[in-house]
Amino acid sequence: MLFTILIGLITSCLLIPLGKYFRSPVSVALALLPVILFGYFVYHIPQVSSGETLYESTKWVPSLGINFDFRLDGLSLLFSLLITGIGSLIFVYASSYLKGHPYLDRFYGYLCLFMSAMLGVVLSDNILLLFIFWELTSISSFFLIGFNNDSAVSRKSALTALSMTGLGGFLLLAGMVLIGEMAGTYSIGELINASGVITEHPLYPLVLGLVLMGAFTKSAQFPFHFWLPGAMKAPTPVSAYLHSATMVKAGIFLMARFTPILGGTPLWSYTLLIVGGVTMLYAAVHSLFRTDLKGVLAYSTIAVLGVLTFLIGLGTEEAFIAAGTFIIAHALYKASLFLVTGVIDYQTGTRDITRLGGLRKVLFPVFVAGTLAALSSAGLPFSFGFIGKDLIYEATLTAGDPLRILLTVVAVIANICLVAAGFMAGIKPFAGALPTQFADVKMPSALVWIPPLILGLSGFALGCFPDLAGQYIVAPTVSALTVEPVEFTLKIWHGFNTVLLLSGITIIAGTVVYLFNKPAVSKIAFVERFNSYTPHYFFQKSWITFRRFSVWYTGFMHNGFLRSYLIKIIIFAEILLIYELVKGGPIYIDYGKLIPVSVHEGINVLILLGAIYLTVTTTSRLTAVVGTSIIGYAICLMFVFYSAPDLAITQFTIDTLTVVLFVFVLFNLPSFLVVAHGNRSIVIRDALVAGLFGILLSLTAIKVLQVPTVKDISEFYGKFAYSLAKGKNVVNIVLVDFRGFDTMFEIVVLSISAIGVYSLIKLRLKTSEKD
């Protein structure tokens, strides 16, 4: 299974050098990649549907429990088939839709990357691995959504999508690490067995919140839904791919994947039911007010995602069956509707519903595809959407008693709006009289109308033989969620019952809404009046506030004055030291242990004090430099007295070099700024900060003496320096042998700083030369 992911990643890398050979028309050949992968997954259908789960493992970071563990069970298979199947059609469609685009190769690179990341998400058997791919989908979708990077709106939408899904991803990681800590494993298979440990853990609500935040942001659940309509700025094939079968469904997948791990508790069910219910009502109603075709589709997609969240929250076997079926039905008709919209946009130059009409006369095959998709979305008999909708009603009707009626009513209202939205997107542009301006619209290449037609037709094929999908794909999916084999048959005809009645009501009411709801600009204006109450507005406001805070904070902390940095760093260190010293209890000095001060030591201290006085009082920079170097050498002597020769030599050479450096730059420095002159308050402030720091460090030094030292480490080095590293100078042994890695990194850092100094000085001169 690793190869299915790698092949896409490799292809996207190969497109960097070879991209120029894959601009149209050869680009359609790239569709072979998803087709082959689709074939691979189709080939595994019989095995998986017989109840088998395929595993594959490759070692990666075994010490952290992260390996390339993959599993192919029903749930993975369902999503893999959608990703590669719809992916194939998108690849074909894009080659014609973006024909002649200068960055077509780049587009395919992003698309391959995205497809691999999605496959990685659904195939991972390790939650950390899943997370890595999860983030990769966010990043690659950022490039896809912002593909028209010369448009500011497009860039902004991409950034919004990335920041929302990135925020969710961040929280998701926290949740996953917590899960791993609780259960002691990151493997999904083992987590399912350890489900009880997690759901009974006191931190379970936190874990649930974190994981669900990841899923909700990705799946555009209320109140995080707003990035999805914005993401419609992407080229249509991207919208079709991301919003029908992949990106947003990743959140649904995550909830499904975690159902056997975190699910089954009232907290889980109610959260999902409420969030899903609110999302589907809010978005379904909203979709009726849109005039942009892609806007209608965006909101109806959010509504469907709400329905799916709702079904997973319901948690019964019927609900899972409905969810599995509805995922397939929705992917088929929604991808088709998006592709149809793309054709309309491409051929007529507009996506405004109020201006479009009568296109069936000029774009007949597209009209057929649109109608098939719209009918499936409306859930007419013999479409797969019909089966999906029936199952949803069956699931709500068989739910627990107090909620039964409420849930059913919510589902019916949302579905009525969805029917109307589907008609608006799939039928409205083709119905009625053809405006004269569109009379000479040309038929597009077959490559763009065949994919939506295939999708529309397969919706009806599955609608006529529902058990084909039911037995081979939906049943293993459901058993992956319930962790036990399930048996059921999907049928077209259930007899006359409540479900059929509700279905009929939905279709009729939806048609009525469609006929009477005339999308108009005035209605949008009406909706926009409430904009300042929307979550989007709230998030925008908080971003602006956050940015203002950042500007202020940067100005305060990073103002460019070295003395300001120093005083802040020192004050912070003082606070920490005071805290630690106060916490550590009383300080006492054991006079008995102290050794008397010898004469040369006393003289050294006197020199030190004199040098300090000279440094802080002088008005000449040169004197200050000399003063500090005397301080340095005096400290060197201290090291010599107290038998630390290594430190002494190093300090001595470093001090010498510092003086040299000062001498080099002395004449180029600005005149010595004596801030203190004439400003006593600054002198007092600095004296206080410096004096306090000195006192605190002295206290710390005394404190160190009374704390029993842990000698394990120094004893270890002392003991093994000769036997293991064959040396007697422990300091050096530690540097080059025991902690050799650190030294290696340190010399790398040194080299980088040398390059930094070199380039800073060279660059500075170049600009001044230009002036």
Add this chain to the structure above:
Amino acid sequence: MKSPILQSASRYLLPILLLFSVFLLLRGHYYPGGGFVGGLVAAIAFVLHSFAFGTAESMKMLKYKPSAIIPVGLIVAAIAMFLPVLFGLPVMTGLWIEEPIPVVGMIGSALLFDIGVYLVVIGVVLTILFTISLETH
């Protein structure tokens, strides 16, 4: 700062200090010293030369840019780090030649690593100081 006294002194001091720096480098494993200090002393030797004769003159004497020494040092250290891998041992394991070598004493991969550190330190210090000195005068 072109004093004849300093010039003649540094002419003799340069080789002596360099020798001293190698001495520090080699004895590091047993007595105070090591690659880092050795490198600093060697750098000081060249800096002294540059004080006496001017930085441009020192650069000429070095033949190679001091920044070219940095990658050499890094490569030497990296070789010392990965050498044990060739013998099927973990990275950074100390390797030792069985018999001590006259004058130098025991030789192992730790010394090679220290030589890398020595070269990097010389390169870094001279790059920083010479760049600043050349560009600001």
